[in-house]
Amino acid sequence: MATADASGPLARVREYPRATVAVVSVIGYAAVIGTFAGVFPIFPDLTRGQVNLLSHAIAVVNTVTTVTIALGWYWIRRGEVRRHAAAMGTSFGLILVFLVMYLLKVGGGPGEKRIVIESGMFLGAFAGTVEAVYLAMLAIHILLSVVSVPVVLYAITLAATHSVEELRTETPHRKIGRIAAGSWLVSLTLGVVTYVLLNWVYAYEFVEVSY
Template sequence: MATADASGALARVRRHPKATVAVVSVIGYVAVIGTFAGVFPIFPELTKGQVNLLSHAIAVVNTVATASLALGWYWIRQNEVRRHAAAMVTSFALILVFLVLYLLKVGGGPGEKQILIESTMFLGAYAGTVKAAYLGMLAIHIFLSVVSVPVVLYAITLAATHSVEELRSETPHRKVGRIAAGSWLLSLSLGVVTYVLLNWVYTYEFVQVSY
């Protein structure tokens, strides 16, 4: 019975990949926005040290995911489909780990009805230029993180519900995959760079503001 149910669900996803992606994307957006807004009081309160530790863990996860994505891109260009698939599944699994850690950091970091602000302290002769570059990279990272979600999910959904031959002949997986991998790779790379700038090159302070 369980196998039949799973097969039926997979068949429905195969027939309606865009609808599936839309539903999952909305759930993801609601989870993140709701956590930022504090409407999900399910997270344990974290100390500054624990928030820092989560930031480091997130950076490690994103770095490994970036490497996995780059390998997946390389392997598909070499027509090594199995390695490509394994790399992309690994990358997707790591992004799910990132999401859990990120929600825990956001949901547990601020106090009740407070928002946590990381204020970067740039010093030196080129402080203005460096800060502008940092904020620009951060903005691109956040933008791509948001808009790439449905594209990545669509590519993953097609891959999970079609054979290799079907992907190549019957679906836009190749085109969508290029867009998904490119935006995903750039977003992760910029996220790692901004993390390094914020945590290892410059410094930051925590400011809690009630709302």
């Protein structure tokens, strides 16, 4: 966290943080939507086994990210700014790793995995209710993943272009950071929970999806 040089590359970002966040957010949304729509024929065809490996890797990355965000939150509450900054910077880097793997899985995968709950499985007698809860958690996870993007980017942008003192006195970084970290944590936690339910507690099937 440091003040950007008035003539350096971060000067424009510092001057127009919201515009910067808007541009980056649009690019990110376009990349994800374009991948789902199949307009980027740049991904290799993946087997179901490779998709599963990516799913496991993504879950590991998301779990580690959850821990680093929680640590960052804990450290800033104790006034340990450097540790907080390192934890949040690490979290942001891990999210970029997640994004690459996620786009690869979606763009090259043979279809979408859908949960299958049968009698004899855990709470199999309540399959309808369990599936509804699973889908609700998945929907909240996806929604928070989408809406938290500009909030997280805004918090990161402010942190990258201002000193610690400026963040405290001249920017809404503290408030924005709380919203970003909170929504990020809930989204990641629900993502990991739904991953466990889909891949380890219940069964799944691959379904071809046309967007």
